[in-house]
Amino acid sequence: MSTRQAIGSNRPPKRQTRPLALVNARLIDPASNRDETGGVLVEDGVIRDLGPQITRTGLPEGAEVIDCNGDVLCPGLIDMRVQLREPGEEHQETIETGSLAAAAGGVTSMVTLPNTDPILDDVAGVEFIARRARETKRAKIYCYGALTRNLEGKDLVEMGMLAESGALGFTDALNAVADTQVMRRALNYSKAFGLLIIQHPEEPRLAAGGAMNNGELATRLGLPGIPACAEVMLIERDLHLVRMSGARYHVAHVSTAAAVEAIRNAKQEGLHVTCDTAPPYFSLNEAEIGDYRTFAKLSPPLRGENDRRAIAAAVAEGIIDCIASDHSPHDVESKRVPFAQAACGVIGLETLLPVSLGLYHNRSVSLSNLLKCMTSRPAEILGLPQGRLAKGAPADMTLIDLERQHKIDVASFHSKSKNSPYDGRPVQGAVRRTFVDGRQVFAAEGTA
Amino acid sequence: MSDPARKPAAFYPHRHLLGIEGLSADEITRLLDLSQSYAERPKDDHRARSLLSGRTVMNLFFENSTRTLTSFELAAKRLGADVINMAVSTSSIKKGETLLDTAMTLNAMGPDVLIVRHPESGAVSLLSQKVDGAVVNAGDGRHEHPTQALLDALTIRRRRGRIQGLIVAICGDVLHSRVARSNIHLLTKLGAKVRVIAPTTLLPSQIDKMGVEVFTDMRKGLKDADVVMMLRLQLERMQGAYVPSIREYFHFYGLDYDKLEIAKPDAIIMHPGPMNRGVEIDSELADDINRSVIREQVEMGVAVRMACLDALTRDLTGANT
Numbered sequence: 009m010s011t012r013q014a015i016g017s018n019r020p021p022k023r024q025t026r027p028l029a030l031v032n033a034r035l036i037d038p039a040s041n042r043d044e045t046g047g048v049l050v051e052d053g054v055i056r057d058l059g060p061q062i063t064r065t066g067l068p069e070g071a072e073v074i075d076c077n078g079d080v081l082c083p084g085l086i087d088m089r090v091q092l093r094e095p096g097e098e099h100q101e102t103i104e105t106g107s108l109a110a111a112a113g114g115v116t117s118m119v120t121l122p123n124t125d126p127i128l129d130d131v132a133g134v135e136f137i138a139r140r141a142r143e144t145k146r147a148k149i150y151c152y153g154a155l156t157r158n159l160e161g162k163d164l165v166e167m168g169m170l171a172e173s174g175a176l177g178f179t180d181a182l183n184a185v186a187d188t189q190v191m192r193r194a195l196n197y198s199k200a201f202g203l204l205i206i207q208h209p210e211e212p213r214l215a216a217g218g219a220m221n222n223g224e225l226a227t228r229l230g231l232p233g234i235p236a237c238a239e240v241m242l243i244e245r246d247l248h249l250v251r252m253s254g255a256r257y258h259v260a261h262v263s264t265a266a267a268v269e270a271i272r273n274a275k276q277e278g279l280h281v282t283c284d285t286a287p288p289y290f291s292l293n294e295a296e297i298g299d300y301r302t303f304a305k306l307s308p309p310l311r312g313e314n315d316r317r318a319i320a321a322a323v324a325e326g327i328i329d330c331i332a333s334d335h336s337p338h339d340v341e342s343k344r345v346p347f348a349q350a351a352c353g354v355i356g357l358e359t360l361l362p363v364s365l366g367l368y369h370n371r372s373v374s375l376s377n378l379l380k381c382m383t384s385r386p387a388e389i390l391g392l393p394q395g396r397l398a399k400g401a402p403a404d405m406t407l408i409d410l411e412r413q414h415k416i417d418v419a420s421f422h423s424k425s426k427n428s429p430y431d432g433r434p435v436q437g438a439v440r441r442t443f444v445d446g447r448q449v450f451a452a453e454g455t456a
Numbered sequence: 457m458s459d460p461a462r463k464p465a466a467f468y469p470h471r472h473l474l475g476i477e478g479l480s481a482d483e484i485t486r487l488l489d490l491s492q493s494y495a496e497r498p499k500d501d502h503r504a505r506s507l508l509s510g511r512t513v514m515n516l517f518f519e520n521s522t523r524t525l526t527s528f529e530l531a532a533k534r535l536g537a538d539v540i541n542m543a544v545s546t547s548s549i550k551k552g553e554t555l556l557d558t559a560m561t562l563n564a565m566g567p568d569v570l571i572v573r574h575p576e577s578g579a580v581s582l583l584s585q586k587v588d589g590a591v592v593n594a595g596d597g598r599h600e601h602p603t604q605a606l607l608d609a610l611t612i613r614r615r616r617g618r619i620q621g622l623i624v625a626i627c628g629d630v631l632h633s634r635v636a637r638s639n640i641h642l643l644t645k646l647g648a649k650v651r652v653i654a655p656t657t658l659l660p661s662q663i664d665k666m667g668v669e670v671f672t673d674m675r676k677g678l679k680d681a682d683v684v685m686m687l688r689l690q691l692e693r694m695q696g697a698y699v700p701s702i703r704e705y706f707h708f709y710g711l712d713y714d715k716l717e718i719a720k721p722d723a724i725i726m727h728p729g730p731m732n733r734g735v736e737i738d739s740e741l742a743d744d745i746n747r748s749v750i751r752e753q754v755e756m757g758v759a760v761r762m763a764c765l766d767a768l769t770r771d772l773t774g775a776n777t
Binding site: 230 | 576577581599600
């Protein structure tokens with residue numbers, strides 16, 4: 009049985025009947041550089057007031073009070089890259105189970121990829137997600153639209169209309185747009201509407217047939233390798249097109265030092281370029297594959313130790329804007345096969361925070377800068393009003409016990425799929441409570 | 457996979473034979489000594505005949521093979537085992553589940569030894585985690601082919617008396633070759649100086665880190681070699697732009713009398729088969745009984761596989777070394 013439970017599924021969605029006060033918290037708001045002891049007062053799902061003056065005394069009548077015991081209260085995490093497998097592959101994950109996992113992981117907003125079945129390349133698909141999101145109260149769910157029809161890399165989708173329906177950006181998900189002319193047109197067209205284009209950075213022909221990072225380990229295991237330069241090659245091609253078009257370009261799950269360097273230069277040049285990485289790329293390297301462990305098979309593949317360090321350093325330096333879970337649920341049948349045949353990807357919603365906190369605990373990055381990568385920075389890139397602790401902002405918040413040491417226990421996860429490489433890994437830091445629009449959607453055991 | 461701590465005094469302290477990489481030099485030498493003893497026995501040796509009597513050996517081949525399958529079958533029969541051959545067509549295993557489904561089905565029939573060949577690297581190791589009997593890797597993808605390396609080593613030892621200090625040149629499609637990988641592990645563990653010779657497109661990344669010297673010029677690589685081990689060039693590699701043509705490949709990397717001059721005068725020529733005459737090896741040279749030991753390799757294959765089956769089933773039979 010699960011040791012944690014989600015709460016609040018049957019509460020009314022909109023009106024907050026009682027004001028809620030979270031007191032005695034360490035308030036961290038990366039957007040405003042706030043880091044102080046205090047409280048937050050929530051009314052009608054919105055932050056009414058916050059700061060050291062919010063204590064047990066002087067609260068509105070009838071307010072529900074939660075003492076945070078000095079734990080960190082920060083904006084709810086925004087995970088800008090997840091796959092929830094609905095519609096189409098509900099045996100691996102659903103919007104419901106993914107939302108439970110999100111709430112348990114402190115994630116209050118997430119953006120799904122369009123590689124569902126059917127593919128999200130028309131208005132109806134985007135509106136389906138929007139409707140399911142309204143029905144699911146635990147986390148806010150958004151989606152990206154496909155960049156090209158059927159993710160085939162040929163014809164553009166109706167970007168403007170999909171954006172009006174709520175698509176936050178456009179991407180061909182796990183496919184890189186191979187055709188340079190199509191990518192050029194996509195960037196040019198998106199510029200007219202100011203839309204965000206997200207690329208899976210891998211030169212597809214160079215990576216074709218590859219199962220893991222190219223190098224000594226691939227040679228020993230007899231697995232076809234993907235050269236690390238496949239990543240920077242595609243990014244550099246795209247950067248030329250970004251320079252021509254002036255479009256907004258976001259690189260997903262950056263995994264190599266060379267890619268970081270290219271993005272650093274593009275940012276210095278003033279191009280509208282942002283990027284994210286996922287925890288495996290700064291916490292694991294290719295050695296994790298060991299004796300053909302398919303839970304360590306990702307796309308892009310886990311790289312060598314030098315690249316892993318470069319990614320951690322780039323998060324610390326702020327070259328990497330965001331950390332996304334890249335949550336990729338897969339059933340047992342997709343992973344318990346010979347390595348080259350296994351599906352790529354790992355689940356990440358419930359490990360995003362504790363694994364990322366490793367960068368804080370090993371003193372690579374400050375807590376505020378780390379949380380920024382999962383709160384205000386993705387909110388800015390995606391154009392969302394949440395991701396900050398501020399008067400008038402949506403009361404999406406995560407309460408974190410920074411110091412709590414525990415071992416990751418995949419059996420306790422809410423996600424339908426269990427393909428995590430982190431099972432049994434000791435981590436420090438745990439989500440205590442999660443709030444969406446002022447409603448508590450998750451409380452760890454012992455905090456009720 | 458293996459648990460040396462569990463039975464420290466055993467002749468062969470592993471449950472399976474999945475690769476050479478996990479074996480120690482001592483373990484390899486013991487297997488070679490035992491193989492030699494089988495090579496010396498008459499075919500109808502009665503003691504050997506009863507060794508695996510009542511045991512079931514299953515050949516489970518997910519990839520076409522004639523010689524390896526036959527060799528294992530003969531080895532098991534000479535030890536008195538009941539042998540079942542299962543050829544699983546490659547098309548039906550495209551969906552990977554079938555591999556473990558098949559493994560579990562066969563496991564329920566209680567085979568003592570499963571001999572498995574699979575086109576994917578790591579597939580035999582995966583299967584070995586799901587069965588109760590001993591598993592022998594008869595070749596998995598580009599990864600390992602341990603009995604081939606053992607039979608090659610036995611052949612070298614019989615012809616040269618030792619392995620330590622010999623210069624062994626492995627030539628050809630190293631990139632796609634499990635034979636090359638298993639041989640590199642085995643020969644370097646036993647102290648040979650191993651060279652690989654191939655066009656750069658057929659050399660795996662960072663192969664030098666496996667302890668070999670790398671040559672792209674065959675003439676330089678063959679200098680003073682005691683053993684020249686040729687690898688099969690799969691003709692479909694032409695489509696992948698690995699080499700421009702068979703003519704060019706044979707010109708630079710095919711073994712002929714002219715290039716063989718550069719090796720030691722008594723250097724032996726090996727090939728795991730099946731050969732592409734005129735692609736990687738000159739046809740006449742392949743049949744030259746003074747230089748080519750290809751026939752002996754096939755013969756040693758049976759002895760090595762008898763030794764491996766013997767070693768893996770000793771715990772089952774309760775015999776001691």
